[in-house]
Amino acid sequence: KNEVEQSPQNLTAQEGEFITINCSYSVGISALHWLQQHPGGGIVSLFMLSSGKKKHGRLIATINIQEKHSSLHITASHPRDSAVYICAVRTTSGTYKYIFGTGTRLKVLA
Amino acid sequence: DSGVTQTPKHLITATGQRVTLRCSPRSGDLSVYWYQQSLDQGLQFLIQYYNGEERAKGNILERFSAQQFPDLHSELNLSSLELGDSALYFCASGLAGSTGELFFGEGSRLTVL
Numbered sequence: 142k143n144e145v146e147q148s149p150q151n152l153t154a155q156e157g158e159f160i161t162i163n164c165s166y167s168v169g170i171s172a173l174h175w176l177q178q179h180p181g182g183g184i185v186s187l188f189m190l191s192s193g194k195k196k197h198g199r200l201i202a203t204i205n206i207q208e209k210h211s212s213l214h215i216t217a218s219h220p221r222d223s224a225v226y227i228c229a230v231r232t233t234s235g236t237y238k239y240i241f242g243t244g245t246r247l248k249v250l251a
Numbered sequence: 252d253s254g255v256t257q258t259p260k261h262l263i264t265a266t267g268q269r270v271t272l273r274c275s276p277r278s279g280d281l282s283v284y285w286y287q288q289s290l291d292q293g294l295q296f297l298i299q300y301y302n303g304e305e306r307a308k309g310n311i312l313e314r315f316s317a318q319q320f321p322d323l324h325s326e327l328n329l330s331s332l333e334l335g336d337s338a339l340y341f342c343a344s345g346l347a348g349s350t351g352e353l354f355f356g357e358g359s360r361l362t363v364l
Binding site for chain 1: 253294295308343
């Protein structure tokens with residue numbers, strides 16, 4: 142079992158739909174990142190969370206430390222949101238490291 | 252534009268060779284992180300430097316090494332290259348040594364033939 146699990150692996154939505162991507166982890170963490178990787182390969186950091194909730198435009202990220210779970214929500218989705226969304230955690234145990242989820246491939250249809 | 256510069260963007264080389272990938276972090280960022288993204292393994296954390304010192308280590312092979320120089324740029328050295336080392340290598344930078352936001356470069360695509 143991966144230490145960071147994302148669901149769903151693939152998601153197709155119609156423009157305007159509300160989208161939720163989930164991330165569960167089994168290790169102690171000090172921070173969780175949501176990343177967006179476009180088809181060209183570039184990676185953009187969307188959010189860095191250690192608790193609570195953050196909002197940026199149509200994107201909302203939440204984290205529940207007790208349940209070891211985070212969600213990324215996209216409101217009023219648009220075709221330009223089509224990308225791979227990756228959850229990454231920074232561990233706390235010993236010498237810390239980053240562990241990445243396998244990503245959620247999102248396609249938003251016009 | 253994230254402000255993080257990686258060179259070269261593309262590199263093709265042969266097995267057994269050695270290459271150096273370079274990363275210039277955003278102005279003012281003290282932390283540099285290296286990641287490998289291959290088709291079968293996804294994104295993997297390799298190593299982090301903070302203000303010239305190694306801060307954290309991930310799944311970095313012994314054939315790989317990195318360093319951060321006094322001007323804060325970093326180099327990732329890959330030696331005795333194997334076919335399986337073909338991947339995208341990303342560098343990211345951040346302000347803090349630990350939980351700061353990350354800014355990614357565009358990556359260096361390495362192809363080992």
